[in-house]
Amino acid sequence: MEPIISIKNLRKSYGNKLVLKGIDLDIYAGQVIGYIGPNGAGKSTTVKILCGLISDYEGGVYVKGLNLKDNATAVKSHIGYIPELAELYDVLTPSEFLSFMADLYSMDYKIAQERMAKMLAAFGLQGNINDRMDTFSKGMKQKVLITSGLLHNPDIIILDEPLSGLDANSVIIVKELISKLAKEGKTIFYCSHMMDVVEKVSDRIVLINEGVVIANGTFEELQQQQGNESLEKIFAHLTAKESLNDAADQLMNAFN
Amino acid sequence: MNVFNKILLKAVLLPSGVYEKMGVNVRHLRAILMTKLIMDDRRPNSFQQMRRQARKKPISNATLSTMAMSIIAGVLFVFISAFLKNTVTQLTIYFSFYITFLASILIADFTSVLIDVRDTYIILPKPVTDRTVVLSRLLHIFIHICKTALPMCLPGAVYFTYTYNALVLLVFLLMVGMAILFTIFLINACYIFILKITTPQKFQNIISYIQIVFAVFFYACYQIVPRVATRFSGFDITRYKSAPLFPSYWFAAAVSQAWQPVNSLQVWLCVLLSLIAPLLSLWVVIKYFAPSFNQKLALISAGTTEAGGGDSKLVPQAKGISGYSKFMAQLFTKKGAERAAFIFTWQLMIRSRDFKMKVYPAIGYVAVIIVLTMFNIKISVQDITGLTAKGKSAILIIIYFSNLLLVSGLGQLIYYEKYKAAWVFYSAPIEVPGKIVSGAVKACIAQFFFPIALIIFLVLTGLAGVSILPNILLGFSNAFLLGSLAGYFIVNRLPFSCPPNIKASRGTLRIAMVSIFGFVMASIQYSIINITPVVIIFTLLSAGAAWLLLDSIKKLSWQKINANYED
Numbered sequence: 001m002e003p004i005i006s007i008k009n010l011r012k013s014y015g016n017k018l019v020l021k022g023i024d025l026d027i028y029a030g031q032v033i034g035y036i037g038p039n040g041a042g043k044s045t046t047v048k049i050l051c052g053l054i055s056d057y058e059g060g061v062y063v064k065g066l067n068l069k070d071n072a073t074a075v076k077s078h079i080g081y082i083p084e085l086a087e088l089y090d091v092l093t094p095s096e097f098l099s100f101m102a103d104l105y106s107m108d109y110k111i112a113q114e115r116m117a118k119m120l121a122a123f124g125l126q127g128n129i130n131d132r133m134d135t136f137s138k139g140m141k142q143k144v145l146i147t148s149g150l151l152h153n154p155d156i157i158i159l160d161e162p163l164s165g166l167d168a169n170s171v172i173i174v175k176e177l178i179s180k181l182a183k184e185g186k187t188i189f190y191c192s193h194m195m196d197v198v199e200k201v202s203d204r205i206v207l208i209n210e211g212v213v214i215a216n217g218t219f220e221e222l223q224q225q226q227g228n229e230s231l232e233k234i235f236a237h238l239t240a241k242e243s244l245n246d247a248a249d250q251l252m253n254a255f256n
Numbered sequence: 257m258n259v260f261n262k263i264l265l266k267a268v269l270l271p272s273g274v275y276e277k278m279g280v281n282v283r284h285l286r287a288i289l290m291t292k293l294i295m296d297d298r299r300p301n302s303f304q305q306m307r308r309q310a311r312k313k314p315i316s317n318a319t320l321s322t323m324a325m326s327i328i329a330g331v332l333f334v335f336i337s338a339f340l341k342n343t344v345t346q347l348t349i350y351f352s353f354y355i356t357f358l359a360s361i362l363i364a365d366f367t368s369v370l371i372d373v374r375d376t377y378i379i380l381p382k383p384v385t386d387r388t389v390v391l392s393r394l395l396h397i398f399i400h401i402c403k404t405a406l407p408m409c410l411p412g413a414v415y416f417t418y419t420y421n422a423l424v425l426l427v428f429l430l431m432v433g434m435a436i437l438f439t440i441f442l443i444n445a446c447y448i449f450i451l452k453i454t455t456p457q458k459f460q461n462i463i464s465y466i467q468i469v470f471a472v473f474f475y476a477c478y479q480i481v482p483r484v485a486t487r488f489s490g491f492d493i494t495r496y497k498s499a500p501l502f503p504s505y506w507f508a509a510a511v512s513q514a515w516q517p518v519n520s521l522q523v524w525l526c527v528l529l530s531l532i533a534p535l536l537s538l539w540v541v542i543k544y545f546a547p548s549f550n551q552k553l554a555l556i557s558a559g560t561t562e563a564g565g566g567d568s569k570l571v572p573q574a575k576g577i578s579g580y581s582k583f584m585a586q587l588f589t590k591k592g593a594e595r596a597a598f599i600f601t602w603q604l605m606i607r608s609r610d611f612k613m614k615v616y617p618a619i620g621y622v623a624v625i626i627v628l629t630m631f632n633i634k635i636s637v638q639d640i641t642g643l644t645a646k647g648k649s650a651i652l653i654i655i656y657f658s659n660l661l662l663v664s665g666l667g668q669l670i671y672y673e674k675y676k677a678a679w680v681f682y683s684a685p686i687e688v689p690g691k692i693v694s695g696a697v698k699a700c701i702a703q704f705f706f707p708i709a710l711i712i713f714l715v716l717t718g719l720a721g722v723s724i725l726p727n728i729l730l731g732f733s734n735a736f737l738l739g740s741l742a743g744y745f746i747v748n749r750l751p752f753s754c755p756p757n758i759k760a761s762r763g764t765l766r767i768a769m770v771s772i773f774g775f776v777m778a779s780i781q782y783s784i785i786n787i788t789p790v791v792i793i794f795t796l797l798s799a800g801a802a803w804l805l806l807d808s809i810k811k812l813s814w815q816k817i818n819a820n821y822e823d
Contacts, residue, residue, distance in 0.1 A: 077383035103287030
């Protein structure tokens, strides 16, 4: 079986600092990949490369057999990207913003409008479709962003902290959505610091630290390798240079 | 989208066939431009950014406002140049204003409107070709310039056609086009220069200062030029040998040749320059500036060295508060909430771009008003040194008008874009919030009054001698009183705790009342200016009143402050 995303010896440096030191990864259709790592590990850089935001990398990135470097536009049309921090043009209304997204994906106008209405209604935003988003809460903006990433029904969905700002009910909706999309054969690349969610939704977990993949496997495989512990503990064990307990002790010592 | 945006969008999309042949996706291009134009309409424009008056409704017609303001500016240029009798001089002044004003607007818009850092996350991950993105940016810049430059040249076009003839109009329009190209070059050069001498993080601040200087310059022109224009109606720039050094002179010479041709090598050289220099500058922009320009602008917009990615190191931005502010804080505040508020307010006043944009122009406005008033009542330096009646009036004018800056600062003290951060005052165990307000008011007085007071003190005692000292001291203690009054009636809420768009009508009324009180105090001092013992008694009374007022600010309770938010 051909991988839908194939990353070969991916290297990227900023100035003199090598951020990605040769990442190799094959991802297959219908998989949910939990891509985790501490701050500065190279997660965002990998995501930016996959989304075509960074092109000056070394190594190979192939999506559906297409070399990303030579076919960036074609690759982008297969990807739905949902960035963190609600990056959207908030002086627009959801209707205007999503219509704009539909245009950029060259979608049929009628299909886009119908889909947009249905998706926003599912998120409970049907009453806000024509309100400017600068009055929206962080969670409402995040829902519009998720809609924008899924509107064109992409084969690959890249989610960067998609649950940020969402209330508990919306978190349940998105988690359910992820597993249903995977069942439909969609590939999900899920970046997050929320270990409990990653543990539950991912088929495979890729742990990256200092630009290198240090663990790659199902949660059960990671447990077998690292002891029967939670993902949070495994993560800490593999990435923390010093004992986290020591850090907490140092914080407590500040009061003395 | 308004009708002008629709027309401009249609116009730029006319050569769609050509775009398609260039490999541009016209549907994407139209979508990007349409979205950008809708957003431009909903974003405060350069004029609205500097406006003190608070917004009540979300902005929805910034384009129309920009166009209307550009027409008004164009009328002003015509009004200023129409006084002059010599055609070349008239046109040189017109083009000088045109280029300066256009540059002042575009210099800010290039970063805030035309380069949006969010594009990186919204447009670039979509299947849009690079050519489409680049062309959409170029066309957006073109539309943006049209919305400012065309209405601005409209009054000039009408006036010059009416005064001269249709041929002059044609050459005038061609020269306007050349002037626009030249302005774009100037802005690019200015950006490159600023980036060479500073970091992208500081860039926005420098642009803000440039905007402030422009605002003051235009205010000064608006106030001064109509008053002096008739005196200079006979002014003839062609008599000056250095005139051909100015680009606006080249454009003027070219237009003038269409009306009264002059067979002079120098004039024809200027005409040649008016055509070649803008095209040459455009070539320089495309060849040398453009390649790294977008990347650098993106850096500026981001306000960080994000492109440096993981390599970026935390650079200490500020070394904490300066010795002066620390000294002032220790001198005027008591340890605890008041001193903390003093230092906090001091830092935010220095660092908040929005605060600076609204208050700093007042420095220039005050200077212009003082110079203008002196000019109107014909006061000379000799009047001040000789302490004549006029000289004494001048001293009072200088002292009291400089208070406008303090009142302006105090008037803005409660507004801040990130006003929600004021939760810290509510969560901290502060029993009497008046101490916070008092600390903030004192910081504003220390920052906006003391430095100016020192300059005034040195200049006036230097010119008029120590005999004027009691009057200077009375002026200063009245300024203190005015500041305390403003603190009590205008600020009376926690610093930086209100959104900038709350209703400001009451605040404006209170500022007006405080200003009237200042005028009354100045009048009283004028009537007693020669009676030194009375001046000294008034100084003591005024200082006492200021002290009491500041003390009562310190006692403001939560109940009272919360009631002020409900006003």
